[in-house]
Amino acid sequence: MTASDVNRGPAGPDDGAVGRTPTGGDGPADRKRPSQRLYNHPAAGWGAAKSVGRVLVKEHAFVDGPRAVFRMNHENGGFDCPGCAWPDDIKGLKLDICENGIKHVTWEMTPKRVGADFFARHTVAELSTWSDFALEDQGRLTEPVVYDAVRDRYAPISWPDAFALIGRELRGLDSPNEAAFYTSGRLGNEATFLYQLMAREFGTNNLPDCSNMCHDASGRALQAALGTGKGTADLADWEAADALFIMGVNAASNAPRMLTALADAYRRGAQIVHVNPLIEAAATRTIVPHDMTDMALFKSTPTSTLTIQVRVGGDMAFLRGVAKAVLEESAHDPKALDHEFIGRYTFGFEDYRALCEATSWEQLEEQSGVPRADILKAARIYSASDRTLVSWCLGITQHEHGVDTVREIVNVLLLRGNLGREGAGPSPVRGHSNVQGNRTCGIDHRPTPDFLDRLADACGIDPPREHGLDTVRTIEAMNEGRVKVFLGMGGNFALAAPDTAYTAQGLRRCALTVHVSTKLNRSHLVHGGKALILPCLGRTEKDHQRRGVQGTTVEDSMSMVHLSVGMKKPASPHLLSEPAIIAGIARATLPGSRTPWESYIEDYDRIRDTMAQVLLGFEDFNRRVRLPLGFRIRQPARELAFLTPSGRAEFSAAGLPDAPPPGDVIVLQTMRSHDQWNTTIYSDNDRYRGVSNIRTLILMNGEDMRARDIATGDLVDITATARDGSRRRLKRYRAIEYSMPRGCAAGYMPEMNVLVAASDYSRQSDQPLMKNIMVRVTPSPQQ
Structure with missing residues (x-):
């Protein structure tokens, strides 16, 4: 290029x-x-309240906005916030919300509409000159549209004709691997399961998703170290931890409800260490909006006891410094290490100990950008804690050495037995609602043989076994002409992906691009030779099917699965649910399919019954998801059962990356x-x-x-x-x-x-x- x-x-x-x-x-x-x-004001508090007020006024959400506030993230008929994946409160909090969640919901509930008249007024060439804000600010899409190349405009198309067009293009490919099926985190579990089922029945594992750009490093590292691709800690552990290390995340913006957990931890005397190149608002202090007394008195609570400004990419060296300090302390204090835990449950400790001993403090300071004295401060907090939890986000994962860094987090936790007990463990922060559920329910370009065997048995299909394309390789394949049909379920692929011009070029080289969306965005304007925009229901809207209003399920960052039911009338009578859209595409693409697509869409309980046969931990799905707060997917590593080659939690002995940049x-x-x-x-x-x-x-x-x-x-x-x-x-x-x-x-x-x-x-x-x-x-x- x-x-x-x-x-x-x-x-x-x-x-x-x-x-x-x-x-x-x-x-x-x-x-x-x-x-x-x-800006030195506390995170959240009155600044957030004022911001929310402005959003409600701007979007004219005077009725639905307040209603949404009291229905969002609630058990018993509430809907799950379409924003971040922070877990819902486990004690019945009535205002388990945040500023960004309300912005997200009111942005979806806007009264503005984008219909046939809008597309009749504007060519794609004209819309391409608009800002991304202006595109989304036009409002909700109301009907399916198809690109008219002669007029350079999108024009209305019926749902049957849209599905037929997709089916013709997919059936006309030389190989199923010439199609890619992208997923964003907004997709619910039931739609996710149907989407991967359709793709695999069609014959491909080309299932790129937003995790490919965010937390694949976490999944691969935790799978290698513990035999599970997820964190083991839950919200109760956050409430019991003596020390919390928060790494590579700006919680005040990306997971604002975490501020409640941090404020509560500070009040009970827990130590909170923030590790990030920037000192973000979440590492200072907060006023929790649902704490009415603190709001009335403008009383803020600190959210940190120590802040470490690590250089970009230096987190692994910092963690190794903490480990080195703990190991040095163990020479004169046997209690510095949990020898019983290490001997009984871990593998590779001696190699890791030797690696830490061979790494000089000078090297650790240079690579981390953190003075030895500050590393030792953090190490003393860790050593003094009986229960330590480490949480991280994309500041850790989006590096060449992201897998090694997450494994170093696990190394540090293993030294003191911070696994398999209350108040301890690894806790990655997922940045998008249900992105973790997508992976759990089958969106994976590298599916395991066991998963494919269960899918084949339950669904009566012969799924492909070769690995498919992830996000990076899908972009490459589109540019090289190896992927000719791109279907995106939610998201804004053209902007979320790297190498913006190259990604757009790849989309334009496709024979067909299809985007299932709620609003107009940049990806609709960098389209293939043929293009469709298919509008779907939002998370806040009621999903009416033949057997009544349906609920969908989501999984949060801490493996809790719960039901989400929309509260308001759909933005247009022409909108379909994501499961219904997937079923429509499947019927048009797989005319000989024995999958009961119509039956699934009539009643989502039927989808969940099949999911219960395929997905480990989803047994008795329909009953358990209707329990208060839903249910938590079993994490074997939480029970000290490690599905690794050694049958134990495995230390990693990776070399340190060279973090300092060269020259200028x-x-x-x-x-x-x-x-x-x-x-x-x-x-x-x-x-x-x-x-x-x-x-x-x-x-x-x-x-x-x-x-x-x-x-x-x-x-x-x-x-x-x-x-x-x-x-x-x-x-x-x-x-x-x-x-x-x-x-x-x-x-x-x-x-x-x-x-x-x-x-x-x-x-x-x-x-x-x-x-x-x-x-x-x-x-x-x-x-």
């Missing part, structure tokens, strides 16, 4: 880049003047703003980082800026050189000084996804290196 320059400004029809965020209206608008100020290179990490959810941008503001009216920015260390003769507010060019030698450039971004280690920088996704080449992915996890982009930053030339 040749070098590319990506400029700020609206995305043109050919560059695949993101657009600017306007102030609103039926199209693009001028950008306001950017500003920055320090800076390591850039992408991140969300606070007023953003995945690729959905609500505004140009980032309240917790003190930024207003701008997204085209780069946060930098002050010394790095001065060494390059850059002052806060200056315009800079950012150039990334990929592994394949190609270069990508963002021009005229604003540099802002921010507290972080030297050699590190940060900026927003999806705008900065253009800097990540398709070749820049981890060889350990196949995840794009969104948190480890090697860039050079220079002052922009005068214009």
